Amino acid sequence: MEEKQFICINCPMGCRLTVSLAEGQAVSVAGASCRRGEAYGRQEAVAPMRVLTCLMRPANREKPLSVKTSAPVPKELLFRCANQIYATHPQAPIPMGSVVIHDLCGTGADVLATQDLV
Numbered sequence: 001m002e003e004k005q006f007i008c009i010n011c012p013m014g015c016r017l018t019v020s021l022a023e024g025q026a027v028s029v030a031g032a033s034c035r036r037g038e039a040y041g042r043q044e045a046v047a048p049m050r051v052l053t054c055l056m057r058p059a060n061r062e063k064p065l066s067v068k069t070s071a072p073v074p075k076e077l078l079f080r081c082a083n084q085i086y087a088t089h090p091q092a093p094i095p096m097g098s099v100v101i102h103d104l105c106g107t108g109a110d111v112l113a114t115q116d117l118v
């Protein structure tokens with residue numbers, strides 16, 4: 001049986017997780033102090049996901065716009081997702097929380113403005 005070890009990044013406690021895998025499936029998680037950590041360990045061991053935060057360049061402003069994904073996206077798609085964000089130039093004004101890209105790279109996650117750009 002394979003084992004993978006992680007530090008849980010969901011809260012400051014930073015629990016050390018040991019995930020046991022069989023045939024590519026997580027079968028147990030040791031070391032988690034809560035269910036959230038256990039779920040994180042299972043996901044991280046099989047298909048890691050991350051919320052992507054970055055800057056976009058609006059079409060009609062010099063100031064960049066800070067954005068983030070509305071949900072975690074597969075870690076293996078981070079570069080492709082970032083490239084789509086960099087290649088998109090939304091028109092200001094852009095209110096905080098507005099969707100500037102729908103369904104980023106087919107992940108189902110939207111890209112949201114995290115600031116007002118007037």
Ligand code: SF4
Nearest residue numbers: 008011014015033037
């Ligand atoms: S397992 Fe739970 S308590 Fe431990 S770091 Fe993760 S979220 Fe925090």
